[in-house]
Amino acid sequence: MKKIAIIGGSYLQQPAVEMAQACGYEVHCFAWREGATCDKVADYFYPISIVEKEQILEKCEEIGIDGITTIASDVAVPTVCYVAERMGLIGNGYENALKSTNKYLMSRCFAEAGIPAPAFCRVKAGDDLSALSAFSLPMIVKPTDRSGSLGVEIIKQREQLVPLVTKACDYSFRQEAIVEEYIEGREVSVESISWKGRHYILQITDKVTTGEPYFVELEHHQPSNLPSDIQERIRELVPRALDALHIRYGASHTEIKITPTGELFIIEIGARMGGDFIGSTLVKLSTGYDYLKATVEVAMGRFEEPVISESHFSGVFFLSEETKRLRPLIANSSALKDVVKAEITDPELRHITCSGDRSGYLIYQSNESRMCL
Secondary structure (H helix, E strand, C coil), X not given: CCEXXXXXXXXXXXXXXHHHHHXXXXXXXXXXXXXXXXXXXXXXXXXXXXXXXXXXXXXXXXXXXXXXXXXXXXXXXXXXXXXXXXXXXXXXXXXXXXXXXXXXXXXXXXXXXXXXXXXXXXECCCCCCHHHHHCCCXXXXXXXXXXXXXXXXXXXXXXXXHHHHHHHHHHCCCCCEEEEXXXXXXXXXXXXXXXXXXXXXXXXXXXXXXXXXXXXXXXXXXXXCCCXXXXXXXXXXXXXXXXXXXXXXXXXXXXXXXXXXXXXXXXEEECCCCCCCHHHHHHHHXXXXXXXXXXXXXXXXXXXXXXXXXXXXXXXXXXXXXXXXHHHHHHCHHHCCCEEEEEECCCCCCCCCCHHHCCEXXXXXXXXXXXXX
């Protein structure tokens, strides 16, 4: 039986574990046990932090894995690529993984390749921030190496610069942040899969966020209802951006802003499936294409050109204090039409500052229209 390593053990990784098993692979999962659900599902579970790439490599060599992947964690991507590179497995290369998981290095790649993206500046706590005087307000500050909207805030007054930069740096593993010009407009994500440098756009996803100051996602809906001409321009731009980051294999998740005048700006790219059930669930519900299976199979060196066989509406709503109206709907979801799955994961509702603060979700599929709750 062939063996696959999956890096990360949260509930967001569990679909990958279950899919790999359904494909007939023996699954070896690596993550801290705290907060893991995959320890009860994977064939073998190793309580090793996903950032301990040398330890994971040593164990993977001992096991003799045939492939390695992750589906919902930027932090896991460098480890996946490090192990794949050293074991001669399918991957995008360790140095390229660092560029796709560090917002500053990513922005540099976009600038060098002429990809439209926000102006940016890397900063550290205590730095002289006078270079930011060229940036108009508002601005966005982000840790360079975190995901899930963690540490992301809007800067609307210059006196906020120092405290918010310091805060973002505190969230960063590298103690650094990136300050970007704020792009006003609508945000979508683009779900893709790549094989030998050829990129296949699978779906464009509309999103609803909390807005300022944290911009945490509250809803995702497929397909996008953007005008067809803008969608076509997005489909032309994304492969160029993926090439700029040297992403050649596997799933990717590209975030794009569209200004009121129709300009496109690449915000960032994850060299993995979109989280929030976008990749693991929504793409298959809306297109019929098993994106999750394809991602697992690419890691194992197998690929078939995507075929979009269906056309449905799909989406997810997340529960929080901001969306507390959803609690009774999720609790009684069996009475709702088109609900695929709904769950309250935490009885406590919180005002959300990052995706980890959400307390539940509702996933739907419809043949008629996107769901409104």
